[in-house]
Amino acid sequence: MRLRLMEATVECLVELGWAGTSTTVVSQRAGVSRGAQLHHFPSKQDLVVAAVGHLSERRREDMAKSAADLPEHGRTRAVLDVLAAQFVSPVFFAALELWVAARTDAELRKAVGPLERRVGRETHAFAVELLGIDEAKGDNRALVQATLDLVRGLGLAASLSDDSKRRSVVLDAWATVLDDQLETS
């Protein structure tokens, strides 16, 4: 039931945005009584933070799966696709609703800040692993951070319109840069 509520919350955030997501709408969509919903998640904030946290876990599992299929040849470009897919996605759009709402809501920011930092650290570690680099070498660490800022920016661009052609060209160029600039062991 917790799971159903969390998944309905993400659907609502993606389709209706922050303002359109209410505990009432979520309970209805999940087919869960108001009482049960309030028992599991007393407020909209509890529900939304739990839902986005839950999704980040699922996202991590998805990333781990896609990592298994990376090609030898053109690996960097394939890694960029795996990373970009995490940001050009409904999950990111749901998180974006939460982040933007948290910017002007101090209570919500207290809950979202730690979640965002944790997801950021995990995604960074994952990128380092996929790229197969030692991040202590040269500018590697900063280049991985730049890569994640890039895909975050691409995710935001994709939230308004289909941007896939442009994105593909940008990621091609970025892969060339990384292959050239990352220091490998």
Next chain:
Amino acid sequence: MRLRLMEATVECLVELGWAGTSTTVVSQRAGVSRGAQLHHFPSKQDLVVAAVGHLSERRREDMAKSAADLPEHGRTRAVLDVLAAQFVSPVFFAALELWVAARTDAELRKAVGPLERRVGRETHAFAVELLGIDEAKGDNRALVQATLDLVRGLGLAASLSDDSKRRSVVLDAWATVLDDQLETS
């Protein structure tokens, strides 16, 4: 009076977010009667789209001014600061409120789409000019796009917490990359 209304709108978006911005709150803050406000901007959408459009113009003027002071030495890094300043700013946070709201509001998206494309084109042309490159050469065009996606991502990261130290390291590394990879005439 139009100007006062538009500037009050941006202040409201930055401080209160999309949901907290209403035509009533804006009129009060601008010290303009409801009647006058409705005369200039019949709806919240008209007001907000005009306000963000107006700000993009001011942003362009700001960029043009900062371009005059670029140093010879370390120019690329200085250009990145000028570009990043456009995204790590209240103006960007106001635009972010509008973009995210537009994602789930088809009417608003119709108005925001063209605005966003125009600002995107202008910022791109400006970046090419500041970097002093021919974008037809090599990967130059894609590298400029990547740079703008990167600073957009940095702007989003800055919306939740002060991220200036990390940002500075990322931009240092990216300046080195651009100096290495951009094809100059």
